Amino acid sequence: MNRRVVLLPGLWMPGAAMHWLSARLQAAGFAPEVFGYRSVADGPDLAVPRLVGLLQASRAQGGADILAHSLGGLIALQALCEAPQLPVARVVCLGSPLTGSGAASGMLRWAPAATLLGRSAALLQHGVACWQGRAQVGVIAGRVPHGLGALFAGFSGEHDGTVAVAETRLPGLTDHVVVDASHSGLLFSAAAAEQAIAFLRDGGFRHP
Template sequence: MAPRVLLVHGLWMHAPALAYWARGLRRAGFRPVLFSYRSLLQAPETAMARLRAVALAVPDTHILAHSLGGLVSVKALAGTGFRGRIVCVGSPLAGSRAARVLASRHLGRLAGRSLPLLCEGLPAVPAGLDVSAIAGTMARGLGRLLLRFDEPGDGTVAVSETRIPGLSRHVTVAASHSGQLFSPATVEAAVALLAGAPQGCGKGL
């Protein structure tokens, strides 16, 4: 049976937003499954518990997640013995400056109950997990309305915010934060990372 890949969306999104990724993964021989959660009104811990159960229920499962979904996925599977690969696309694994600016301007409600997780990020990849990251370098996005990036980024998340110690691979693609959802280069890089390709899956930094 084809390897199963859970697709996990980000903030303000719903599962259908990942339909383009699903088609690309299916053509590459994977079995994509959309995972949905309420990113604004639901505590991330609730989504993590559901994702943990779904991910561990079927052997040979991997995860491809966008933005907040990457943080949710990595935290959900820490310490579980999960053996699959987790690929985070545009995920502020080191914490989001844009989210911290929202909080400082008393606009945290725009990130709902996910605000603390977005602000804090993760100190490192939890032991035992295989996590890779894809970062965008086309600076177009809502994040530019909140702050000016003095470094490469996707317009919402800086490349440096996608890096934490312990990543298996880190690659970049020429795509904006939202554009990653419809980017052939993002899908190509994700497929290579999910397949465990050691090289040739985007521009490493």
Template structure:
């Protein structure tokens, strides 16, 4: 039986955004499916509840979340620590809070983040749950965060590398791509596969 994986997209994206990543995981031997949710119009709590319901009576299922999707996944696991999720990989998720989101909120552009704004702004608590959590970060500084002046060169252009280093992670790695590119990068996908299989990234 193939190990199950659910892939979560980020803000402003539909589930089609991460289908290429899900395809790569399927080609690597996983039963990969996409979990879609409303990232702007609905509160994150709706996604927490729906994801928990999807996982509760399922066989053990890994999670992979791009950007906001990683925060949604991790916060769901914090609220429901009994869910059968062996491993979670976040792709460029600002788990310690996003300076880009903060800059948008400070400028009054709350509509651009919708009801996900507060979660992106504050991030998640240090991780102490049973699920092994890994982070694949990008280090090509090309994105909206650079335009807003909220982050520097040590970033993927939208999320600073420091924002991805949440205490409690099992492993962390960087790949040469931007924030958007993390969802499409073959190297990022290989790192995801490695962590889901063995609990650590390729050196």
């Protein structure tokens, strides 16, 4: 049986945003399934318990792995923190600000922009402290600085236009790699897809 992989989109993204990556996973022999949620109206308060239920139901099929973009990675780790016995072996996060988003913090200081974060604001701003769960977690960060997030964050180091590479380096990660892609470009990057597949298969990225 092909290994099941649940895909989570990021902030403002419909489930369809993950379809290119889903096709790459399917071609590599996985069984992808897109998990859609309303990032602004519902946020993690509703998305996390729904995800927990989906992953619990996957136990009968041998469990599942996760591939998540941006906010989706935070929601995935939040679900695993709240339900540590979920049958998830590996998680790949694409450009997820796991230690907190400077762009989100900047948006929250300007009321018109703050409303765009909705109920996901707190999780984006603060991230998670560290990772101590059972699942292996790998992060693929981008370093092509194309995106509006830089207007709010004032990045000083490498970033993908929305998230700083430093914001993706969470204590407790199994592996971390940086590719040439912007934040949204990670969804369509051949290099990111290849690295994600490598981690899902072997528990590690391909480093030079």
